[in-house]
Amino acid sequence: MSVVIRATALAKHFGGLAAVDDVSFEVEAGEIFAIIGPNGAGKTTILNLVSGLLTPTAGRVELLGRDVTAASPAQRCHAGLGRAFQVVQPFPEMTLRENVLVGALFGTPGLSRADAEHRADEALEVTGLTALSAVDAEDLTLMQEKRLEIARALATKPSVLLLDEVMAGLRPAEARDAIGLVKAVRDQGVTIVFIEHVMPVVRDLADRVLVMDHGKVLTEGRYAEVTQDARVIEAYLGKEDAA
Amino acid sequence: MSADARVRRVAGTAAATRVPWDLVGLVVLAIAVAFMPDLLKAFFGRASVSYLSIATNALSLSILALSWDILARTGQLSLAHAAFYGAGAYTTALLVKHASLPLWVGIPLGGVAAVIFALLLGAVTLRLRGIYFAIATLSAAEVLKAVVHHLPTPIAGGNAGLNVPALFRPEFIAGQMERWEVAFLRNEAYFYVYGVVLLATVLASILVQRSRFKHAFTAIRTNEEVAGVMGIRPARAKLLAFVLSAVFVGMLGAVEAHRVGSVLPEQSFSVATTVLALVTPIFGGLYTTLGPIVGALGLSSVQETLRRTFSDGYLIGYGVVLVLSILFMPRGVVGLMNGLMRRRAKPAAGAPERTGEEDRP
Structure with missing residues (x-):
């Protein structure tokens, strides 16, 4: 399978704060790839680095095999990147x-x-x-x-579509419609990268999940695997349960 | 599939029945310009000389206002328009003084000078937004003013400026015309030149509004980041708008230099030009072709009426009219008209169902 997005050692510092630190991941063609993590984990910053709204402090972004680290948002759009x-x-x-x-x-x-x-x-x-x-x-x-x-x-x-919390604020019935829509888009051959807080949505949609915490990658894998990971439960799911 | 076909059919019929009001307006404007001098002469006789001059001022304000609006559509509020105006004015004045070219050549070259200046200024300032862009452009006219002021007097005339010969010198032919008709012929000729420049500006504005640049400009104005993600190159689009916004004002400055007979640092790079360029479209209605022209015709009429009614301090009344209209017509004359027409078109249609949208995260 070909790699659509390859992020290598991405970092973004705002002043002294490392919003994203040494993050690497690969998204393969045709998959639905989820990025999850507690608030402030750096998820949206990653999408901004991939779509070109932010310039990384360090690291590389490749889109369909092309280095786009220095490309403008418009150039990345023309290269096949969509963003909601x-x-x-x-x-x-x-x-x-x-x-x-x-x-x-x-x-x-x-x-x-x-x-x-x-x-x-x-x-x-x-x-x-x-x-x-x-x-x-x-x-x-x-x-x-x-x-x-x-x-x-x-x-x-787009060849790949970045979706930032498209389910937020939707009622359950609407969220089900939205899940159907995302799947329909993928079935047209569009690779999907999405950020999501609602865990059932992640379970229903994601082929693979990247878990982030405090700007770093905690783990990566299938939904069933990552949700068994003790660190993930502690950092993210545990907090949800307690709330 | 049937839904797809239906959409296309609906779109097709809508396109077929839509009247191209912009082109109709352009033709009406061209006809009005063509017949205005003769009409004024027929109705007002000798007084038409000054009326024609007032009408020319209204055309001048229209060119300035519509040009300014073209850039404003990208969300950039320029305070540089006195610089484009002055660049055009001084270009033709300097050409007359230092090169023996036909007088007419100064007008297109005035436009070219304004474009070159816009490219230089835009490359530096267009990445700034909002008030920062406005302030950066405000300095442009001051810089050019200082340059012509401090150049050696034999080159640019210094503080005393330069004389610029008239484009038209109609001759008095005894027995065939009255004395005032000489002035009328001169004013008529200038009126047509201004009319042509305005028609060119309107045409440029219409072409922008009919092309994909309309969408690019609106998208950049409302959200530059999203526009970029949608594949729009904001820097390029804004530079194009800046160039279109400058070229006709440069030509205007050149024509006006010939009409007035001189260029002076204070007069050619006047803050008043910059202020009128932005006040007029705000009064008439922003981001349209019609609004700035309505604004220019409206403000010219108001100003002239006030001037004739109260010869002293009429500018105070003019200011009051401006403040009140901006307070009570925030979307300008054209916005007000659209609102009234929409209300009449669908009196039963209420406000949007959704309320409290401000609360959304």
């Missing part, structure tokens, strides 16, 4: 379809307008948003916004 944000951030002055069209228009340089519109409509259909195309993005419910966040990222035609 934790705090949903639609462009409020655009309709839902225009939001998705932005991803389609700019995700692939040189794509014609007609092809971009077609691609945007495909992304809307996959995410079940077609009926809402003309709605202003500021008038959406949270679940619709989360779908929009994914639709917009999909419209850039």
Whole structure:
């Protein structure tokens, strides 16, 4: 299997704080890869380093075999990286379809307008948003916004999609829909990397799990394996149970 | 699959029935510019000379305001527009003084000078956002002003400025016209030049709004980080906007130098130019082609009416009108009109169902 994302000894320091320290992992094509860990473990920082919103203090990021450590977010997007944000951030002055069209228009340089519109409509259909195309993005419910966040990222035609806590704030029924959506996206051949707090979601979705704590990798493996790890139970699950 | 087909059909019919209001507006504007001098002459006779001059000032303000707005669409509020204006003005003045080229050449070269300056300034300042960008650009006009001020007088005229010859010198032909008609012909010729520059600016604005740059600019304005992740290159898009925003103002500065007859450091790099460039689109409505033009025509009318009513201290009244309109029309005249039309279009449609969205994490 080919490696889609390879992070090597990644580190990010904010002043004296090491938000991410010596983190290495590989994501293989076609898998659903989860990053879990308590608050402040550095999960979102990792996604920011991979998508180019932050420059690492040390280490390397490779995307589909290319070193992109110094590449801009736009260049990484063009290389096949999609990203949905934790705090949903639609462009409020655009309709839902225009939001998705932005991803389609700019995700692939040189794509014609007609092809971009077609691609945007495909992304809307996959995410079940077609009926809402003309709605202003500021008038959406949270679940619709989360779908929009994914639709917009999909419209850039990513090889790998980073999802930052897309289930947060959703009701159980909505979360089940969202799980179905993520699986449908993977079945289209898109590799998925996601951050998640809700453990049943991780269990249902993840092929492999990377557990982080205090900016470092605690362990990595299948869900059943990592959840038996004493360090993980102590750092993460134990705290959840106690709460 | 059927849903897909349905979407495409709906999109197709919508496109077929949509009126291209932007192009209609461009044609209307072109017709208005073409007939305005004759109309004014027919209605006002001798007084049309000054009316034509007022109309030319309104065109000038429209060019400035619409240019400023093109950059504002990317979220960058420029305080550099006096620099582009002055760069254009001094370019043509210096060409007249030091090169024997046709006078007309100074106008496009004024635009070129503004573009070069925008590229240099943009490369340094466009990575700054918000108030930091505004302050960095504010210094641009001051720097250029200091440069022309301190260059040796034989080169750039120093504090006394340079004379710039008129583009048009219509001749009085006894028996065929009245004296005032000479002034009318001169003002008419300038009016058409301004009209052409404005039409070019409007066309550029419309092309931006019809292209993918409209989406890029809006995305960068609302969230530059997300825009980058969506594949937009913010630095490039903003530099393009800056160049488009500068070129017509440089040409305007050049034309105005010929119309006024001189360039002076204080006058060519005036803070008033910078302030008008941003106040006018805010008054008319930001991020549209129509808004800045409505703002320019509206503010020109208000100013002229006040000036004629109270010859002294009319600027105080002008300031009051501006403050009140910004307080009560935060989205400008065009925003107000859109709001009224939308309310009339769907009187039953209530507010969005969701409330308390501010509380969301």
